[in-house]
Amino acid sequence: MSKKDRKAREKERRRNQIIDAAERVIFSKSLEQATMDEIAEEAELSKGTLYLYFENKTDLYIAITQRGSDLLNSKFAKVFSGAHDHTGLELIRMMGETYLNFVEEHPNYFTAFMYYESISNVEVLGDSKYAKQCDQNRHEALNFMIRALQIGMQDGSVDDRYEPKELATIIFASTRGLTAMTHASGRGHYFELLDEMEVGMSTLFENFLNLLVEGMASKKELKDMENSSK
Amino acid sequence: MSKKDRKAREKERRRNQIIDAAERVIFSKSLEQATMDEIAEEAELSKGTLYLYFENKTDLYIAITQRGSDLLNSKFAKVFSGAHDHTGLELIRMMGETYLNFVEEHPNYFTAFMYYESISNVEVLGDSKYAKQCDQNRHEALNFMIRALQIGMQDGSVDDRYEPKELATIIFASTRGLTAMTHASGRGHYFELLDEMEVGMSTLFENFLNLLVEGMASKKELKDMENSSK
DNA sequence: TCACTTTCTGACTGATAGTCATTTTTAATG
DNA sequence: CATTAAAAATGACTATCAGTCAGAAAGTGA
Structure with a gap:
């Protein structure tokens, strides 16, 4: 049970890490000017990973x-x-x-x-x-x-x-x-x-x-x- | 003089024709979903022409x-x-x-x-x-x-x-x-x-x-x- | 008809959102 | 520790589309 919990918590942390990075990139430019590649780099992840956590931009x-x-x-x-x-x-x-x-x-x-x-x-x-x-x-x-x-x-x-x-x-x-x-x-x-x-x-x-x-x-x-x- | 006027009026008409077409296309979908190609087609012009009348989308x-x-x-x-x-x-x-x-x-x-x-x-x-x-x-x-x-x-x-x-x-x-x-x-x-x-x-x-x-x-x-x- | 200008064209380029087959990591089992 | 299955991550690839530009077409005037 707690195993699952930890997994879920880690997944949530990853998700937040991506949102953090996205905020930094998007807030410094704008939604349109920020690219998913940039956000991925800022999050130190590959673009594909972003799409594991979010449907789309x-x-x-x-x-x-x-x-x-x-x-x-x-x-x-x-x-x-x-x-x-x-x-x-x-x-x-x-x-x-x-x-x-x-x-x-x-x-x-x-x-x-x-x-x-x-x-x-x-x-x-x-x-x-x-x-x-x-x-x-x-x-x-x-x-x-x-x-x-x-x-x-x-x-x-x-x-x-x-x-x-x-x-x-x-x-x-x-x-x-x-x-x-x-x-x-x-x-x-x-x-x-x-x-x-x-x-x-x-x-x-x-x-x-x-x-x-x-x-x-x-x-x-x-x-x-x-x-x-x- | 009136030659120039007529030219200017025609240019203005073209411009309005493009805006008309753009309204039809964009209002029926949305700004993001409408493409410049579609608008051009609706206006019965080529895409390039749109850019003679407007800077960008x-x-x-x-x-x-x-x-x-x-x-x-x-x-x-x-x-x-x-x-x-x-x-x-x-x-x-x-x-x-x-x-x-x-x-x-x-x-x-x-x-x-x-x-x-x-x-x-x-x-x-x-x-x-x-x-x-x-x-x-x-x-x-x-x-x-x-x-x-x-x-x-x-x-x-x-x-x-x-x-x-x-x-x-x-x-x-x-x-x-x-x-x-x-x-x-x-x-x-x-x-x-x-x-x-x-x-x-x-x-x-x-x-x-x-x-x-x-x-x-x-x-x-x-x-x-x-x-x-x- | 010719020469010149204005208008128009659409194939092309570059950028980027989103995909997916493959690789890497993690976790569990004997 | 070795094996294997599941989960997570990757990045090359595709599709789409805004915007460009060399050349074609139409218009103008002599």
Whole structure:
């Protein structure tokens, strides 16, 4: 039994070694410019071996995507580990900040996320377990957000006339839009737009969160905020 | 002189004929699956000729992207042609709806937008005139939004403690996030998330706009809305 | 008709994703 | 330790396709 286990562990280590090498090569260039031969050399293996562990180049890249997805979710989880000290509204804000930090610290993983979602028809993915885990993570992230909203409705920080699932989906998607812009601007896009404003992405993001918060905060909470700012 | 003009016009027609063919082929499959040989055949030209009109495959795809971008902007412009009958806040809402409709009617163009923004470093684009026009259009779209906000601040429908440029950028990016989700769900992504909710993307989008509107509406406007709903 | 320019062609090249028959390594058995 | 079977790894090979370029065809003007 443990023999099999060891085998499985070694196989897993090999797999990770390949993903490590692939990250180094692909992140230093780009998916298109990186070749499987290069990745094989970086991993100190032959090309054929890569194909023993991954269906094809895309599959390998999705394995990288999954790593990023796992990492992001672990950060979300950390936010919730201290959930008791915060209102639901604060948790939402913290999740947003976590996301923005992630994009700034791990732009290459975010690039991978974008590639993943750009895959035009899901059939291309086949039944990739990496893709499944990514979808699973996304689902979990949304659940975190739903939970935060429910907490907020309990503690009175979020207006309870909203449907938590719906609101969570909206926040999720719009936050994603902001992070995508942050990411793109870091790659040279949107230069003209953001350059004209003296504010950086993080200020912009802060204002975005404030805007959302004003929209979804309960009337009571708003009154509190108004008072405390005076 | 007019000789040269005619020549230029014919060249332009050829170019469009190629883009037409490329759209048919690429939209029916995907960028990666479409080959230049196929596109050439569809255009009833030889492959070599394609390269007289476009730098490379990406350049050709960006020409398609520009078409989509032009189309979207013309729709935005139409919203503004009747600007006098609407408040600034209404214009913002109409722009959002226009965007969502566009994604639903022209998903292939939106796919192209996503590809364009996913280009990891802008140097790849070189000095493509198509890319320049896309950036120009994006800039113009943002200006439409800024204008709508300014109108809204004038007519009292938008809270004037916001900075129009900043707010426009935020709305722009977050709306983009929602449309991206709409697009992705149409391609089979996010299935699990959206399936659980009985609401469709357009309802979700409507609620998103309401949320934004509440966040950015002036207090006066909110009071009006409250009264009228009673 | 000739000479010159512009446009077009398609066979060719180079790069690279993916394959598979063969070799090497590992592990188990007597 | 020697033998053998299974598992893992290899790298030469194939197929595909983006991009090229020398030469053909079409257009233009005298």
